[in-house]
Amino acid sequence: MPRRPSRSLPASAIASFIQPAEIDALLERVLPDGAERAFVVRCITQEGPIHHRGSSYALLRLLGVLLDELGDEGDAVADPPGETVSVRLRLPPHMAREGDDDYPLRMPTRPLDAIEPSGDRKHAALVDCLTDGPPHHALANAAMVSLLDLAITRARAKRSRDG
Amino acid sequence: MSERPGPAIALPPTVHASFLVAATDLGMWSAARLFCRELSAEGGAPLVEALRDELGRDFPVLDGVAAAFGGGELQAPRAELLADALAGIDRLVVTGLEADALDALAAWLSLDVELAVLTGASALEPDWRAALTNYARPITRLPLGELQRWAGRRSALLTFLYGRDHAHAYVDSAWMRVHAPDVRVQFRALVGWNLLSQPLELYPRWLSQTALEDFSHVVGP
Numbered sequence: 001m002p003r004r005p006s007r008s009l010p011a012s013a014i015a016s017f018i019q020p021a022e023i024d025a026l027l028e029r030v031l032p033d034g035a036e037r038a039f040v041v042r043c044i045t046q047e048g049p050i051h052h053r054g055s056s057y058a059l060l061r062l063l064g065v066l067l068d069e070l071g072d073e074g075d076a077v078a079d080p081p082g083e084t085v086s087v088r089l090r091l092p093p094h095m096a097r098e099g100d101d102d103y104p105l106r107m108p109t110r111p112l113d114a115i116e117p118s119g120d121r122k123h124a125a126l127v128d129c130l131t132d133g134p135p136h137h138a139l140a141n142a143a144m145v146s147l148l149d150l151a152i153t154r155a156r157a158k159r160s161r162d163g
Numbered sequence: 164m165s166e167r168p169g170p171a172i173a174l175p176p177t178v179h180a181s182f183l184v185a186a187t188d189l190g191m192w193s194a195a196r197l198f199c200r201e202l203s204a205e206g207g208a209p210l211v212e213a214l215r216d217e218l219g220r221d222f223p224v225l226d227g228v229a230a231a232f233g234g235g236e237l238q239a240p241r242a243e244l245l246a247d248a249l250a251g252i253d254r255l256v257v258t259g260l261e262a263d264a265l266d267a268l269a270a271w272l273s274l275d276v277e278l279a280v281l282t283g284a285s286a287l288e289p290d291w292r293a294a295l296t297n298y299a300r301p302i303t304r305l306p307l308g309e310l311q312r313w314a315g316r317r318s319a320l321l322t323f324l325y326g327r328d329h330a331h332a333y334v335d336s337a338w339m340r341v342h343a344p345d346v347r348v349q350f351r352a353l354v355g356w357n358l359l360s361q362p363l364e365l366y367p368r369w370l371s372q373t374a375l376e377d378f379s380h381v382v383g384p
Contacts, residue, residue: 035251039316039351042379047348089349091311100253100315135348 014054020045023057023143026064027105030146036104040139043103048136056140063147070154073161081108081149083118087131087138107131107142108149174210174217182218182225187287188294190261191369192325192358195228196237208233223365224325231360240264240358242271245321248354248380249276254318256281256305256350259335260289261323264358268321269298279303279313284337286369307340314349324383325370326359332381333363333370342377357383 024041031037044056086102109118109127116122130141185194202210211229219226228237240263249255255272257265258281265280272278278300282291284307295302305313320341324332332355347353355378363370375381 033251035351036316038379043348046376047344089314089316090345091314091349095309095311095314097312097315100317102316104316 011050014050018045018053018057023060026060027143031105040103040105043136044140044143048134052136060143063144063151066151067147070151070158082110084108085127085131087142090135103139105139105142107145111145111149111152174213179218182222188289191222191224192228193261193263195225196263199229199232200237220365221368223363223367226365227326227359227361227363240267242267244382248352248382249319252276252317252319252351254313254315256313256320258320258322258337258341259285264323264356269300274300279305281305281307281337283307284340285335310341311349316351318350319352319354320350321354321356324355324357326362327357327375328362330375331372332375333367334373336371338373339371353377353379355381357381360384
């Protein structure tokens with residue numbers, strides 16, 4: 001007897017848990033301008049395939065939980081994020097305007113130093129993978145790396161405090 | 164069953180063609196405002212009602228404007244309502260034509276913001292070259308195929324809404340050409356400027372229905 005295909009949950013079930021305001025609040029620290037942040041949040045939570053919106057939302061919220069658990073005591077003395085890279089708009093190349101062809105959210109590359117040394121071709125390839133692809137995907141990657149950078153900073157500060 | 168008697172006033176037989184010419188040059192809403200003003204000055208509310216009765220089904224935006232007019236004053240479009248939606252942008256592309264609203268927008272918008280009108284995508288289009296000579300600021304004619312040249316993180320798209328309910332609005336069909344998934348993530352703000360205070364009562368001939376979710380900002384009534 002052929003196996004009955006499993007039913008997907010309706011799209012409305014996914015839409016029901018996505019709260020853009022939660023992501024907006026999470027990204028305030030890495031993207032202070034409200035209008036620019038609203039653009040990025042819309043791209044992550046309201047554009048692209050619905051399962052992507054839902055999964056990006058879930059992962060970003062989990063990173064928010066992690067940041068809360070780590071506490072923000074070390075933020076004031078944390079080093080600036082260092083080098084950042086842009087996420088490009090997916091414009092036809094001949095139509096891009098220099099200086100306005102990327103999203104306002106930039107991705108810090110510092111966390112990737114733990115995987116491959118900065119300046120190495122493999123490091124550049126990591127950056128390329130994270131910032132390439134559909135905008136909703138690349139922006140979610142950039143947002144997650146930004147929050148992970150903050151989480152790593154907080155974890156190191158906590159370990160330092162705890163001795 | 165009795166039928167509602169039509170207005171006793173006969174409009175000239177050319178009024179249909181005249182309105183279509185005006186709507187092509189000015190936009191449906193702006194032409195309707197012009198006709199309501201002029202006919203009201205000529206024959207008061209009965210003449211406006213006659214216009215609505217005669218042309219309303221063919222031009223539902225005219226029907227909506229005449230219904231709201233009711234012999235009273237037409238309120239000027241308030242471009243300042245767009246302040247939040249357009250904060251921080253440096254380029255704005257307008258899809259669809261409404262001369263009265265574009266006049267207000269062009270006068271209000273900072274000269275630091277580049278302004279363009281999309282061409283080649285609407286059901287009715289004026290002679291844009293001639294139309295844009297009336298403005299005191301530069302306004303670029305932007306063919307649909309060139310739209311993405313104006314994309315960017317400080318760019319916005321704006322179109323006019325002809326009435327809305329809780330979930331839908333009626334728009335110039337040009338909007339249906341431009342708000343594709345790729346373009347949606349290339350413009351910071353997707354703005355719907357609603358011009359009618361009530362949803363259309365008649366079949367929305369000339370227009371397309373779309374979801375309010377299309378827009379990052381909806382302003383107006």
